Amino acid sequence: MIGGTGSGSGEGSPSRRALGDFSADRRVLTLAGMAIVTGTAASGTAWILLTLIGLVTNLVWYGRLDTALTSLAGAAPGPSMVAIPVIGALIVGAMARYGSEKIRGHGIPEAMEAILVGGSRMSPRVAVLKPLSSAVAIGTGGPFGAEGPIIVTGGAVGSLFAQFFHLSAAERKTLLVAGAAAGMTAIFGTPVAAVLLAVEVLLFEWRPRSLVPVTVGAVTAACWRPALFGAGPLFPFADNPVLPWWGLPACALLGVACGLISGGLTRALYALEDGFGRLPLHWMWWPAIGAVVVGLGGLVEPRALGVGYDVIHDLLSGHMLASAVVLILVVKAAIWLAALSSGTSGGVLAPLLILGGAVGWLIGVLLPGAHGFWALIGMAAMLGGTLPAPLTGVVFAVEVTGDVAALAPLLAATVAAYAVTVLLLKRSILTEKIARRGQHVTREYGIDPYDLARVEAVMTRTVETLDADLPLAEALAAIETGAHHAYPVVDGAGRPVGLVSRNDALRWTLEERDGAAEEGTLGERVSDADLAVVHPGDVVSHALDVMLSAGQGRLPVTDPRTGGLVGLLTRKDLLQVRATVVRAEAERRAFYRKGRGERRARMEA
Numbered sequence: 001m002i003g004g005t006g007s008g009s010g011e012g013s014p015s016r017r018a019l020g021d022f023s024a025d026r027r028v029l030t031l032a033g034m035a036i037v038t039g040t041a042a043s044g045t046a047w048i049l050l051t052l053i054g055l056v057t058n059l060v061w062y063g064r065l066d067t068a069l070t071s072l073a074g075a076a077p078g079p080s081m082v083a084i085p086v087i088g089a090l091i092v093g094a095m096a097r098y099g100s101e102k103i104r105g106h107g108i109p110e111a112m113e114a115i116l117v118g119g120s121r122m123s124p125r126v127a128v129l130k131p132l133s134s135a136v137a138i139g140t141g142g143p144f145g146a147e148g149p150i151i152v153t154g155g156a157v158g159s160l161f162a163q164f165f166h167l168s169a170a171e172r173k174t175l176l177v178a179g180a181a182a183g184m185t186a187i188f189g190t191p192v193a194a195v196l197l198a199v200e201v202l203l204f205e206w207r208p209r210s211l212v213p214v215t216v217g218a219v220t221a222a223c224w225r226p227a228l229f230g231a232g233p234l235f236p237f238a239d240n241p242v243l244p245w246w247g248l249p250a251c252a253l254l255g256v257a258c259g260l261i262s263g264g265l266t267r268a269l270y271a272l273e274d275g276f277g278r279l280p281l282h283w284m285w286w287p288a289i290g291a292v293v294v295g296l297g298g299l300v301e302p303r304a305l306g307v308g309y310d311v312i313h314d315l316l317s318g319h320m321l322a323s324a325v326v327l328i329l330v331v332k333a334a335i336w337l338a339a340l341s342s343g344t345s346g347g348v349l350a351p352l353l354i355l356g357g358a359v360g361w362l363i364g365v366l367l368p369g370a371h372g373f374w375a376l377i378g379m380a381a382m383l384g385g386t387l388p389a390p391l392t393g394v395v396f397a398v399e400v401t402g403d404v405a406a407l408a409p410l411l412a413a414t415v416a417a418y419a420v421t422v423l424l425l426k427r428s429i430l431t432e433k434i435a436r437r438g439q440h441v442t443r444e445y446g447i448d449p450y451d452l453a454r455v456e457a458v459m460t461r462t463v464e465t466l467d468a469d470l471p472l473a474e475a476l477a478a479i480e481t482g483a484h485h486a487y488p489v490v491d492g493a494g495r496p497v498g499l500v501s502r503n504d505a506l507r508w509t510l511e512e513r514d515g516a517a518e519e520g521t522l523g524e525r526v527s528d529a530d531l532a533v534v535h536p537g538d539v540v541s542h543a544l545d546v547m548l549s550a551g552q553g554r555l556p557v558t559d560p561r562t563g564g565l566v567g568l569l570t571r572k573d574l575l576q577v578r579a580t581v582v583r584a585e586a587e588r589r590a591f592y593r594k595g596r597g598e599r600r601a602r603m604e605a
Contacts, residue, residue, distance in 0.1 A: 042182035050187070111152045145348075158176045177210065197387075254416075258413070308332070493564065494562075
């Protein structure tokens with residue numbers, strides 16, 4: 001029971017904010033300033049990661065001290081082609097077992113899980129061990145790119161920085177994602193795609209509170225990138241054909257093909273992961289088993305090892321033979337699936353670009369224009385369909401190549417691939433791992449229906465009340481014989497002064513049996529505490545906040561001018577909002593189609 005004057009929302013209840021399109025306040029400026037620091041730190045971390053990858057690659061494969069990213073096409077075939085990936089995998093397995101298990105895999109699911117259930121808190125170990133383990137894994141031949149590791153590492157940097165300040169979990173999430181977006185921007189030079197990836201994959205919302213700081217982080221990284229990695233697109237391309245009228249449908253069909261392959265790759269990945277899970281070995285040893293497959297694949301096609309940025313460049317430039325593209329496609333897919341399912345440290349973006357580019361290149365043999373154009377379309381479709389993040393796929397392809405003219409073909413193909421994967425798969429390559437850990441993730445965002453409905457639309461208008469001047473004994477009798485669990489108590493002017501429930505009545509009755517007399521009025525019993533109320537014009541989401549803050553299962557609804565009781569809002573009433581949403585999704589009606597019988601009757605009339 002909670003009592004009070006009924007004149008407002010009650011002490012301790014959430015304050016009413018002015019209703020508007022957005023809920024942002026001045027703290028967004030504070031977060032934006034912190035995002036500059038986060039973006040700078042993530043950019044430096046990206047440089048360190050690429051430097052380490054280049055150093056390990058040159059040292060173990062060519063025996064030289066050099067930090068430049070190097071293709072493994074010139075690596076000498078032989079036993080070392082298998083031994084080097086296995087040794088690297090053993091080191092990664094030891095790092096994961098004795099350092100942090102969260103460095104296993106490509107890392108984005110771990111970042112998503114930290115956001116969803118971990119209060120956006122990531123450990124210093126992840127920030128240190130993820131780039132180190134990824135550098136070892138990729139440098140020793142792992143078929144991954146640096147973008148996945150830097151996304152989780154940049155996120156860890158942002159999370160660690162946020163943990164030094166008094167921030168909410170939502171604010172920590174913003175800085176975590178700002179670091180992730182900055183890391184991706186630093187590697188690829190794609191700030192807009194990085195922000196879209198944040199929205200489509202990591203933020204689980206679209207609010208100024210998060211969008212502004214994340215954008216600041218990405219733009220900060222874009223400012224640092226020329227000094228750290230050089231200016232301009234990573235894979236310059238502008239060889240676009242003049243498509244015939246059936247060109248865009250052809251792009252969509254290419255997207256469908258990429259979507260089907262994407263679905264197959266996702267299913268194969270987790271089937272292999274299940275296979276590793278059935279091995280009678282500790283997971284620390286699994287990466288070494290996957291590395292054997294990597295090494296054998298390297299003996300067939302050395303260019304399938306490592307980051308593969310040179311392969312992406314050649315696919316776009318068209319300087320490849322069909323037989324080489326087929327070999328790259330088959331070997332890269334096999335070793336990527338084996339390595340990633342084994343739990344080593346790596347990423348998914350660059351391999352998806354290579355696989356999609358190879359598919360697009362091969363299909364493009366039958367289509368007009370340069371092979372590189374269709375390789376570009378395949379890259380975006382495979383990326384956007386697998387994550388799935390279609391807008392990210394489209395904009396990423398434009399930013400990484402500088403090819404704005406390909407927007408329409410990219411959109412047609414990527415959304416087609418996205419449509420295929422969301423229809424074929426219940427979970428994506430990113431969320432399946434989280435689901436297997438017991439967490440449900442939804443990737444569909446919409447306006448909260450409780451922010452749309454007003455209290456007056458769902459409240460109970462006919463309310464049985466009890467007078468505050470009612471003698472306590474009569475009040476107890478009325479409650480015991482009444483049909484409701486609780487009743488508002490009103491004064492002579494109809495203003496609520498409290499709520500009384502059957503539990504209150506039972507307690508008072510027991511007190512009377514113990515010697516306390518049933519004397520005084522009902523109002524004297526319920527006017528000691530503050531009563532939380534809402535008004536008819538309040539949005540239901542505010543009423544929910546008040547209900548949770550006050551611990552009341554029912555809220556009196558009062559006239560804001562007079563304070564008089566005009567209704568009661570219960571938890572059952574709140575379900576009406578959800579019922580409206582369910583009806584809007586499920587009920588199908590045609591408003592302009594008439595049955596034959598109706599048309600015949602109208603004509604006869």
